[in-house]
Amino acid sequence: MIDLEGGGRIFLDVTDCQPDDVHPGLDVELTFRRIHGGGGYNNYYWKCRPNSASTDTASTDTASGGTGTPIETRQA
Amino acid sequence: MTEPRSRAWAARPSASTGRPGRPTCWPTRASEAFADAGVEPSDVDAIWVGSLYPFTGLSGGMAVDALKLFGKPATHVENFCASGLDAFRNACYAVAAGICDVALACGVEKILDQSASGLPLDVLGAHPVMGSVSAPAVFALAATRAMDEWGWTREDLAAVAVKNHDNGADHPKAHFRRQVSVDQVLGSPCLAWPLGRLDACGVSDGAAAAVITRPDLARDLPHKDDFPWVKAVQLSVHTGWPVYKSDFDYLGFPATRQAARQAYEEAGITDPRSEIGLAEVHDCFTITELLNIGDLGLCDQPEAAAFVNDGRANFDGEIPINASGGLKSFGHPIGATGCRMIYEVTRQLQERADGRQVKDASFGLAHNLGGQGSAVAVTILGANDTGP
Numbered sequence A: 001m002i003d004l005e006g007g008g009r010i011f012l013d014v015t016d017c018q019p020d021d022v023h024p025g026l027d028v029e030l031t032f033r034r035i036h037g038g039g040g041y042n043n044y045y046w047k048c049r050p051n052s053a054s055t056d057t058a059s060t061d062t063a064s065g066g067t068g069t070p071i072e073t074r075q076a
Numbered sequence B: 001m002t003e004p005r006s007r008a009w010a011a012r013p014s015a016s017t018g019r020p021g022r023p024t025c026w027p028t029r030a031s032e033a034f035a036d037a038g039v040e041p042s043d044v045d046a047i048w049v050g051s052l053y054p055f056t057g058l059s060g061g062m063a064v065d066a067l068k069l070f071g072k073p074a075t076h077v078e079n080f081c082a083s084g085l086d087a088f089r090n091a092c093y094a095v096a097a098g099i100c101d102v103a104l105a106c107g108v109e110k111i112l113d114q115s116a117s118g119l120p121l122d123v124l125g126a127h128p129v130m131g132s133v134s135a136p137a138v139f140a141l142a143a144t145r146a147m148d149e150w151g152w153t154r155e156d157l158a159a160v161a162v163k164n165h166d167n168g169a170d171h172p173k174a175h176f177r178r179q180v181s182v183d184q185v186l187g188s189p190c191l192a193w194p195l196g197r198l199d200a201c202g203v204s205d206g207a208a209a210a211v212i213t214r215p216d217l218a219r220d221l222p223h224k225d226d227f228p229w230v231k232a233v234q235l236s237v238h239t240g241w242p243v244y245k246s247d248f249d250y251l252g253f254p255a256t257r258q259a260a261r262q263a264y265e266e267a268g269i270t271d272p273r274s275e276i277g278l279a280e281v282h283d284c285f286t287i288t289e290l291l292n293i294g295d296l297g298l299c300d301q302p303e304a305a306a307f308v309n310d311g312r313a314n315f316d317g318e319i320p321i322n323a324s325g326g327l328k329s330f331g332h333p334i335g336a337t338g339c340r341m342i343y344e345v346t347r348q349l350q351e352r353a354d355g356r357q358v359k360d361a362s363f364g365l366a367h368n369l370g371g372q373g374s375a376v377a378v379t380i381l382g383a384n385d386t387g388p
Helices: B026-037 B061-067 B083-096 B135-150 B154-168 B182-187 B254-267 B286-295 B301-309 B326-330 B334-349
Strands: A002-004 A026-038 A041-050 A065-068 B007-009 B046-050 B074-077 B102-109 B190-192 B206-213 B229-237 B276-280 B363-370 B375-382
Touching: B026 B061, B026 B102, B026 B206, B046 B061, B046 B083, B046 B334, B061 B074, B061 B102, B074 B083, B083 B102, B083 B206, B083 B229, B083 B334, B083 B363, B083 B375, B102 B334, B135 B190, B135 B286, B135 B301, B154 B182, B154 B286, B154 B301, B154 B326, B206 B334, B229 B254, B254 B286, B254 B363, B254 B375, B276 B334, B286 B301, B286 B363, B326 B334, B334 B363, B334 B375
Parallel strands: B046 B074, B046 B102, B276 B363
Antiparallel strands: A002 A065, A026 A041, A026 A065, B007 B206, B102 B206, B229 B375, B363 B375
C-alpha cells in the first residue's frame, strides 16, 4: 500500500528490487508497466519502485510516489 | 438503553462440506436450536439470517425456504464477516423493542463448491487490470507493520495458530480438529508473506442458529435457570475501505476499538481485563487475533504477542481467547461465524461447553471483524446470575 504525495493511497506491486529491499517507510516512485497480455493485447497499470537516486522526481505523465507500506511483489 | 435484556441460547454451529445447492446443515442447526430452547418453529415471530455471498442465498427467501417457515418475516443481513453478529443484533432489537416474543438469529455460508482456492474475491471490487487484493494480502500488510513497529515475529503469529488448533482439536463441532506445531505453521505454503496457509483460517461451509426471547418468557422454558443475558450488541462501521484512509496505520482497527468501547459502556463493564471471562475474537488470520486482543482493550496493543506466548490467552489462562478453537479450527463460513460465536459463548456461560470449558466466566465477548476492518460487531453475553 503506497501513500501518495498529495494524498490518497493505492495498492501497487513493487518492482525493480529484491523482496528484502521492501520495508515500511520505503521511498518509492510510480512507474507505468505492462501487467499482462494475451491475444495481441497488452494491459498496463502502475507499479512502484524504490526512488531512483536522482532528486528530480518530476515526471511527464505520472505523479511522484511517497513513502508507505509496499505490498509483496506478485508472482508473474 | 437499559434492561430488561433479551437473551440468547441454543445456537448450533456446524462445519460440514455440503452438496452444491441449498445449505444442507442449516435446517438441522435450527431444529436443534428450537429443541434446546424449548420452542416450536411456529413460535418464531421473525428471522434474521446473516450471509455474505449471493451464491449462498438471497433475500429472506433463503431463510423461509431452508427452514420451511413460509410467510414469516425474514431478513437477510449482510455486513461482510460481521453478518452473523449483526443478524443477532437485529433479532435482539426486535425482542427488546417488544415487537417479537421469539426471534431467530442465524448465519449460514456455502462456499466450498464454488471452486475458488480461497475466498472468492468478487466482493472486493476488482480492478480490471490490477485485480483484487486478497484477504491474506491485506492482513499481511498489518503483519509486516506490526513486525516493523513492535518486533513481532512469524513465531509470534504461529503461536496463535498453535493455540487455536489445540483448542479446536477438543471441540467436536470444529472443522479442523488437528493440532499443529510452530514448525508446521512456519513451513506451510506462503499465501502473502509473512502469512502462510496455517496463518489463515480455512474456507468452510456451515450454519449456526440462536433463539432469543424476553426474560419473562424465558422463565417458562427449559433453560430458565441458566439462560444467558444479552448485555451488549454493538456495531461500528468505519468505512467500506479502511485501508485506503490515509490515517489508517495497520496497527489495529478503529472499528473494533469503537465497537468495543460502545459494548463495554452498554454492558456496564469498566475493566474488561478483569471482567471479561472469555472472548471469541475474529481470528481470520493469526495477526488479526493479535491485533484484536489489543483493540478490544484486553491488553496493551504491543503486548498482544507476549500475551499469547505466555499462555495468558489459553483456555485456562487469564482471558481465554478463542477457547473454542476460533475461526482457525472452525473455518469461516462467513455469515455463520458470528452466530457460532454466540453459540460458543452461550454454552461456555452455561458451563456446558462442547470442547474446553472455561471456568467461572461471568461475561463472554464475541467479536467479528468484517472486510478490511470495515464493519465490526462486538456482542457481550452475561451468565444467568448477572441478570437484574
